[in-house]
Structures are given as structure tokens and as C-alpha cells.
Amino acid sequence: MDLHSARFYGAKSEPIDSTTVTAEVAAGDYAWQLLDVVHGGERDVYQVIVDKQQDVDVLDTASGAQTYLDNVAAFGQVHGEFPSATARPLGADQSNTSLVVGDKSILKVFRKLEEGLNPDVELLSGIADCPHVAGVRGYVVRDGRTLAMLQDFIVGGADGFQYALDKGLSSDDCFALGAAIRTVHDALAEAFGHQDVPGTHIRELLHARLDDLVERAEVLREHEDALRRLYDAIPDDAVAIQRIHGDLHLGQTLLTHTPRHWYLIDFEGEPARPLEQRREPDHPLRDVAGMVRSFGYAQAMGGSADAQALLAGYGTGEDPILNALIADKAAYEVVYEANNRPDWLEIPLGALRELMGELS
Structure with missing residues (x-):
């Protein structure tokens, strides 16, 4: 065949x-x-x-x-x-x-x-x-x-990304999505446990990942120093890591209307990573960072989604780990777009420039 x-x-x-x-x-x-x-x-x-x-x-x-x-x-x-x-x-x-x-x-x-x-x-x-x-x-x-x-079977579920493009997500919808992600994370922690690691563990993983990313997309080199400074801002304090979704974005959600309710789907993790890597615990804010970047794509394509309401629903605000993970996700997107959809490259590059400007 x-x-x-x-x-x-x-x-x-x-x-x-x-x-x-x-x-x-x-x-x-x-x-x-x-x-x-x-x-x-x-x-x-x-x-x-x-x-x-x-x-x-x-x-x-x-x-x-x-x-x-x-x-x-x-x-x-x-x-x-x-x-x-x-x-x-x-x-x-x-x-x-x-x-x-x-x-x-x-x-x-x-x-x-x-x-x-x-x-x-x-x-x-x-x-x-x-x-x-x-x-x-x-x-x-x-x-x-x-x-x-x-x-x-989730009856009547609409793809979250397409909904953001076609109808727009209200602040209430985004708050509810953040709360749903928190509920799922709490359930995963209860079912599979968590472990405490020093902030250096998160920093080392991000630096190692950036080593790989800059080799795959030359355009990232102009942002490398700023990214490393952002990663180094993560404090040494112990943080809890656990099982997470691993590849969370609006396309991995369904929104039903009667009642209005969010579901997260497809818990396989990033498909390009080996299975054993996808089973490793990670910081739960990685899922939140993925959703923030998905909101950014929706907005860049003419949709509407309120990232601040999402974070409020999840119960987090300004956080050095979240900032670092959002930047890491944008850097990954730069590599992906440079190699697959160069016409879209400005979406993650613009997000990186904006994030660096906000934090400088």
C-alpha cells in the first residue's frame, strides 16, 4: 500500500x-x-x-x-x-x-x-x-x-482553536479553561504523585533544549543570550514536578455548549519525542505556557483569547518559571516554523521580541 x-x-x-x-x-x-x-x-x-x-x-x-x-x-x-x-x-x-x-x-x-x-x-x-x-x-x-x-464520547464538543478563530473566546471562557487545566493537574498529581526538584533542574533542562534549538534555526541566535538570562532568572528554590499533558494547546481542547464546559484531550505528549521522555514528570506550568502561546497564535490569525483571564483561572500570575517556559515554547515554534511554515515565522519571533521587551 x-x-x-x-x-x-x-x-x-x-x-x-x-x-x-x-x-x-x-x-x-x-x-x-x-x-x-x-x-x-x-x-x-x-x-x-x-x-x-x-x-x-x-x-x-x-x-x-x-x-x-x-x-x-x-x-x-x-x-x-x-x-x-x-x-x-x-x-x-x-x-x-x-x-x-x-x-x-x-x-x-x-x-x-x-x-x-x-x-x-x-x-x-x-x-x-x-x-x-x-x-x-x-x-x-x-x-x-x-x-x-x-x-x-464528548457530545457536541467544538475544537477550541477553531472556536477562538470563528467566534472568539470570552474572558469567562478563558478563565474557565484555566480553571479546567488546574483541575486536571490536581487530579494528575493525586493519581500519579509529584516530586520536588531544585530550580536548577528546570534551568538545566531549558539550557540544554536551547542548545539544540539554536543549532536547528540560525535565526534564534540573536535571541540566545536574552533567553539564557531569562532561564537563569529561575530561582534555586525547590519546585514540584509531576505528570502533565505535555502538548497542550487550544487544538487539544473541546468546548461544549449545553452545558458550557471545557475538556482536555490527547494526552500523548509531544509526538516527536520518544515515549519514555513523554512519560517523565515536568513542571505543570509547561502546559499553561503552551496554552498561552496557542492564544498568541489564535490572536495572530484574527481570533480572540484572553491570556490574563486564563492565568487568573489557573491561579497563577507573574512567575519566572512561566516566563521561561513561554519563551522556550516560542523558541521551539521558531524552529518549527522556520523548517515547515516560513510564512508563519514572524508569529513566534514577534512573541519572543515582545516577551524579551516586557522583561527587560
């Missing part, structure tokens, strides 16, 4: 050296397969449902979705109760594929598989009853890899 054209395939810029089927289960007119894909010296494992006559993936079709649900117990070890119901693709997925199961559940099928329990499953199982997440009620594993997870 042509993986390069599949929207879930993540290495489109590199030629595929080889594709090997390492596991296969017949499923009606289709076949479930694990594909070992070698590209650019890297090796990835992908999960597909294939129409063998046409040699195409069909998981995002109605028949493919139903086939997956009906045969899921043959693909791996099932944990929890999976309903016998109709299944259909949710649509609009990219790196994974979500299936609507009946009218109360979503079955999220992970496409690129890694060794270990997926953080989405791990975290959302631990805080399944938190009011601001779609709790996980079951999952499927095979040979140490997480194939899929079953979670509650």
Missing part, C-alpha cells in the same frame, strides 16, 4: 526503504496488519486495516471501522469492557484514527506504535472520573504496544 499518501503516516519527507508485514489477522473481507517500515535509517511500526484486493487502508471507512471493532479481541489483549455496537470513523484525524462506537464511546486507534503503555491510556485511565477529560474505559495491547483505547 502507498503509505506516503496516508494522512496518518508521519515521515512523508523521506523515501521508504522497506515495508514488511510482521503480523496479520484475517478480518472478514479485510486484514489487520502490523507494518515494519524502514525509512532514512529509522524503523517504525504502523497499524492498518487493509483491503487486500485494492491494497489500501480502510480504517477510516464505515466498513473498516466496524471490522476493527468486531475483531478487536483478535488483534491484541483487551483490558476493560468493549461494547457490541455500530462503529463509524469520526473523521478529521491525522496521526491516529478515532471511531465512534454506539453513542457513548470513542475508540482511538493508534497508528504509529511504540513500546510501552501509551501515555494517553496511562493518564486518562488514572483520572477517568475527572470532569474535564474523556476518561479511558478500556484499551488493547499486543507485544507491549498499545493498539487502541476506548474512552467516553
Whole structure:
């Protein structure tokens, strides 16, 4: 099959050296397969449902979705109760594929598989009853890899970023989002604990990350000294780190209307980082910083969102760690835009200049 054209395939810029089927289960007119894909010296494992006559993936079709649900117990070890119901693709997925199961559940099928329990499953199982997440009620594993997870279906949820662009987020909405993030962080700390580390730990991580970022985007060098001074402003005092979302932005939220309520989704962490790194504890303000920068993108694209109300809802204000993490996120965005969307480069660069000016 042509993986390069599949929207879930993540290495489109590199030629595929080889594709090997390492596991296969017949499923009606289709076949479930694990594909070992070698590209650019890297090796990835992908999960597909294939129409063998046409040699195409069909998981995002109605028949493919139903086939997956009906045969899921043959693909791996099932944990929890999976309903016998109709299944259909949710649509609009990219790196994974979500299936609507009946009218109360979503079955999220992970496409690129890694060794270990997926953080989405791990975290959302631990805080399944938190009011601001779609709790996980079951999952499927095979040979140490997480194939899929079953979670509650959020009815009527609008993508937070698109809502900010189309209708604008009120200050009340932004305050409520900040409060929701705080509630989720509190639930994660209760379920998974926390540990105290010195401020030097945060500083060292930020400096090491900047070492990498300036190598990847020359335009960052003019801001390097100012960024390092900002990182060095973090005091030595002990701070608590814990499990967090890890890749939080408005596109990882849903806003329902009746009642008006925020949900955080997709707890996998930054997709480019190895799974074990994504499972490491971090400072909870990293999630807040990610959301502040997402607000910045929404505003740059003509939307509206109130970052001060967000911070008030979360219960934080001026903070040297928050300032450093916002700058770190903007620096990461500079690298991303320079390499992928150069026309957007001024958005994070402008944010860096503004932040440095405010703090100078």
C-alpha cells in the first residue's frame, strides 16, 4: 500500500526503504496488519486495516471501522469492557484514527506504535472520573504496544482553536479553561504523585533544549543570550514536578455548549519525542505556557483569547518559571516554523521580541 499518501503516516519527507508485514489477522473481507517500515535509517511500526484486493487502508471507512471493532479481541489483549455496537470513523484525524462506537464511546486507534503503555491510556485511565477529560474505559495491547483505547464520547464538543478563530473566546471562557487545566493537574498529581526538584533542574533542562534549538534555526541566535538570562532568572528554590499533558494547546481542547464546559484531550505528549521522555514528570506550568502561546497564535490569525483571564483561572500570575517556559515554547515554534511554515515565522519571533521587551 502507498503509505506516503496516508494522512496518518508521519515521515512523508523521506523515501521508504522497506515495508514488511510482521503480523496479520484475517478480518472478514479485510486484514489487520502490523507494518515494519524502514525509512532514512529509522524503523517504525504502523497499524492498518487493509483491503487486500485494492491494497489500501480502510480504517477510516464505515466498513473498516466496524471490522476493527468486531475483531478487536483478535488483534491484541483487551483490558476493560468493549461494547457490541455500530462503529463509524469520526473523521478529521491525522496521526491516529478515532471511531465512534454506539453513542457513548470513542475508540482511538493508534497508528504509529511504540513500546510501552501509551501515555494517553496511562493518564486518562488514572483520572477517568475527572470532569474535564474523556476518561479511558478500556484499551488493547499486543507485544507491549498499545493498539487502541476506548474512552467516553464528548457530545457536541467544538475544537477550541477553531472556536477562538470563528467566534472568539470570552474572558469567562478563558478563565474557565484555566480553571479546567488546574483541575486536571490536581487530579494528575493525586493519581500519579509529584516530586520536588531544585530550580536548577528546570534551568538545566531549558539550557540544554536551547542548545539544540539554536543549532536547528540560525535565526534564534540573536535571541540566545536574552533567553539564557531569562532561564537563569529561575530561582534555586525547590519546585514540584509531576505528570502533565505535555502538548497542550487550544487544538487539544473541546468546548461544549449545553452545558458550557471545557475538556482536555490527547494526552500523548509531544509526538516527536520518544515515549519514555513523554512519560517523565515536568513542571505543570509547561502546559499553561503552551496554552498561552496557542492564544498568541489564535490572536495572530484574527481570533480572540484572553491570556490574563486564563492565568487568573489557573491561579497563577507573574512567575519566572512561566516566563521561561513561554519563551522556550516560542523558541521551539521558531524552529518549527522556520523548517515547515516560513510564512508563519514572524508569529513566534514577534512573541519572543515582545516577551524579551516586557522583561527587560
